[in-house]
Amino acid sequence: MSAAREYGLDEDYEWARPPAGGWTADDLDRLPNLPAHTELIDGSLVLVSPRTFFHARTLRLLENALLDQAPDGLDAIREMTVKLDKSNRPEPDVLVYRADGDADTGPGQTWFRPEDVVLAVEVVSADSVDRDREAKPRKYAAAGIRHYWRVEEEKGLPVVYVYELDPATRAYVPNGVHRERLKLTVPYDIDIDLTALAPRGR
CATH class of the missing domain: 3.90.1570.10 (tt1808, chain A)
Structure with a gap:
C-alpha cells in the first residue's frame, strides 16, 4: 500500500496534510511528489525557498x-x-x-x-x-x-x-x-x- 493510501490522501498532495502525531523521518522516503530539499522538524515538513x-x-x-x-x-x-x-x-x-x-x-x-x-x-x-x-x-x-x-x-x-x-x-x-x-x-x-x-x- 502506498503512503498516500495508507493515510487516506490524494497521491499528489498527501504531504500537505500531516497524519495525527506528525510525519516521521521514514516518511520522507515514502511520500511522493515532495519538493526538493524538504526537511522534517518536530514532525512537520519544512519546505525551502529558492536558493539565492x-x-x-x-x-x-x-x-x-x-x-x-x-x-x-x-x-x-x-x-x-x-x-x-x-x-x-x-x-x-x-x-x-x-x-x-x-x-x-x-x-x-x-x-x-x-x-x-x-x-x-x-x-x-x-x-x-x-x-x-x-x-x-x-x-x-x-x-x-x-x-x-x-x-x-x-x-x-x-x-x-x-x-x-x-x-x-x-x-x-x-x-x-x-x-x-x-x-x-x-x-x-x-x-x-x-x-x-x-x-x-x-
Whole structure:
C-alpha cells in the first residue's frame, strides 16, 4: 500500500496534510511528489525557498574546500539529510561525515546517522534564521554532532560562526567568528579564503 493510501490522501498532495502525531523521518522516503530539499522538524515538513546567489556560491565554496582538505577517513557532501530521531530529519547545507565505517550504505542512500556526522554547516537564508540560529543547533547538539557552523551574509561575503560541542552539557559553545579567512584545527586542519566568494572579475 502506498503512503498516500495508507493515510487516506490524494497521491499528489498527501504531504500537505500531516497524519495525527506528525510525519516521521521514514516518511520522507515514502511520500511522493515532495519538493526538493524538504526537511522534517518536530514532525512537520519544512519546505525551502529558492536558493539565492549568495547561498549557492557559499555552498560550492565550503563543500569544495572541506572536501579538498579532508583527511583520509572523512568526506564532505552537500544537502543530505540526517536522521536525528523519529520526528527530526534536517538537511544541513554541507556536512562532513566519517567515510571509513558503514556511513555509506550505497548509491540509494538518502540520510546519515548523527554518529557518522563530524560537522554540520547551515547557510542562513531569510526564511531559515530561527531554524539555523536556534532549533537546528539545539537538535544537532542533543544528537551528539560535535561541530556546527552557522554561515551568514555580510556585505556579500560569508561570516562563519563556529561552535563545538561541550560533551558535559550536550550544548554548543562558541569557538570564534571568522571573516575573510576561516582557519581551524578542528575537526581537522581547515584553511578557507572566504573572500573567494566575491564574483569573478571584481
